[in-house]
Amino acid sequence: MIIIVQVVLVLVVIFFSLMLVRGGSNAKHMAVRRIMVMLFAISAVLSIFFPTLLSQLARLVGVGRGTDLMLYAFIVSFLVYMSTTHQRFRQTETTLTKLSRRIALDEAERPWESMPAVPGSGVSAPAVPGSAVPGAGVSGQTSKETVASHPGQGL
Amino acid sequence: MSRTWIVIPLFNEAPVIGSVIKDLLPEFPHVVCVDDGSTDTSAQAARAAGAVVVQHPVNLGQGAALQTGFEYVLQDPEMSCVVTFDADGQHRVSDAAAMVARIQSGEADVVLGSRFLDSRTRIGPVKRMVLRTAAVQSRWSTGMPLTDAHNGLRAFNRHVVSNIHLTQNRMAHASELIQILAALKPRWTEHPVEIIYTQYSKSKGQSLLNSVNILADLLFR
Ligand SMILES: Nc1nc2c(ncn2[C@@H]2O[C@H](COP(=O)(O)OP(=O)(O)OP(=O)(O)O)[C@@H](O)[C@H]2O)c(=O)[nH]1
Ligand SMILES: [Mg+2]
Numbered sequence: 028m029i030i031i032v033q034v035v036l037v038l039v040v041i042f043f044s045l046m047l048v049r050g051g052s053n054a055k056h057m058a059v060r061r062i063m064v065m066l067f068a069i070s071a072v073l074s075i076f077f078p079t080l081l082s083q084l085a086r087l088v089g090v091g092r093g094t095d096l097m098l099y100a101f102i103v104s105f106l107v108y109m110s111t112t113h114q115r116f117r118q119t120e121t122t123l124t125k126l127s128r129r130i131a132l133d134e135a136e137r138p139w140e141s142m143p144a145v146p147g148s149g150v151s152a153p154a155v156p157g158s159a160v161p162g163a164g165v166s167g168q169t170s171k172e173t174v175a176s177h178p179g180q181g182l
Numbered sequence: 183m184s185r186t187w188i189v190i191p192l193f194n195e196a197p198v199i200g201s202v203i204k205d206l207l208p209e210f211p212h213v214v215c216v217d218d219g220s221t222d223t224s225a226q227a228a229r230a231a232g233a234v235v236v237q238h239p240v241n242l243g244q245g246a247a248l249q250t251g252f253e254y255v256l257q258d259p260e261m262s263c264v265v266t267f268d269a270d271g272q273h274r275v276s277d278a279a280a281m282v283a284r285i286q287s288g289e290a291d292v293v294l295g296s297r298f299l300d301s302r303t304r305i306g307p308v309k310r311m312v313l314r315t316a317a318v319q320s321r322w323s324t325g326m327p328l329t330d331a332h333n334g335l336r337a338f339n340r341h342v343v344s345n346i347h348l349t350q351n352r353m354a355h356a357s358e359l360i361q362i363l364a365a366l367k368p369r370w371t372e373h374p375v376e377i378i379y380t381q382y383s384k385s386k387g388q389s390l391l392n393s394v395n396i397l398a399d400l401l402f403r
Contacts, residue, residue, distance in 0.1 A: 113402065124351060132250065135234065135254060137257060140197070164213050
């Protein structure tokens with residue numbers, strides 16, 4: 028009997044963890060997390076007023092004492108916390124990467140735009156050198172360097 | 183008219199980047215360095231040597247820099263071939279040229295450098311073992327019979343580059359790239375290259391401990 032309860036418990040824990048781990052930070056998962064925090068708080072308060080309650084519950088589900096139950100709950104919530112934080116960290120990193128890449132590409136000079144158009148190449152009329160570079164302070168300088176440093180580029 | 187672009191991920195290599203670019207330019211006039219928030223004068227040195235410099239505002243990692251480089255060269259409508267080349271002077275321009283020739287002759291869509299196809303590269307036994315293990319691992323997981331993993335010298339044609347979307351920002355991008363290629367199934371081949379381990383590159387290169395981080399990056403996505 029106790030074995031069955033334990034197996035069910037483990038399955039429930041795995042299910043919730045996976046769900047929370049995989050889901051990322053959408054509203055549904057946020058809600059589930061908040062409900063779990065609420066349940067945790069309520070049981071903590073209840074166990075203050077009825078110290079034996081948790082132990083009874085623990086015995087009911089077959090994990091020994093109430094403190095053990097708290098420990099297990101704590102471990103599970105810590106793992107969930109770790110993985111959701113990891114997820115959110117990764118998302119932030121992806122966002123930051125995209126943003127940085129956009130900035131990098133926007134600010135870069137494109138030497139081929141200032142090269143003479145090759146017939147049939149599909150390149151439109153050459154743009155003004157450095158025109159795509161925001162920040163007038165550096166644009167003139169960088170485009171000059173490009174012209175100077177690609178001697179064979181007009182070919 | 184087609185152009186071959188060299189993409190160099192650049193992070194704090196100011197002492198050597200200038201000479202690396204100077205060696206490349208006679209053979210490859212189109213070089214772009216993706217400066218990854220270097221805290222030294224790498225970007226200025228690269229620009230002075232004659233490369234285009236694309237600058238990440240913050241350090242993101244080698245994988246992110248390569249992807250930025252790919253997206254940059256894809257903007258050039260005349261680009262037909264891309265070579266990734268390390269900034270630390272460990273690669274030979276002649277190897278790169280031979281690899282590009284194999285792309286341009288139509289022999290392959292992707293040419294991957296391998297330091298284990300001939301005996302030129304002098305490498306420590308432990309590093310050799312780690313790299314060979316990584317190669318065997320990619321072989322198992324993708325079925326591609328590779329002899330080297332994490333070799334920075336590679337050549338791609340335009341079609342392949344346009345299908346590469348690296349999401350691993352740091353060193354794990356090398357394994358990710360192999361996975362992408364395994365799904366894309368281009369015509370690929372390996373080419374013997376020499377990795378030159380100078381005192382400088384040894385002092386700066388990857389600590390073997392970083393392979394633990396690479397594994398973690400791959401496992402905990
Ligand atoms: N953009 C960018 N480039 C990096 C970063 N870390 C390293 N690199 C560049 O990646 C290239 C290879 O880096 P290394 O650290 O030498 O790695 P490796 O060549 O695979 O390893 P070793 O065999 O030990 O030399 C060099 O061109 C570095 O400048 C980074 O954080 N960002
Ligand atoms: Mg190196």
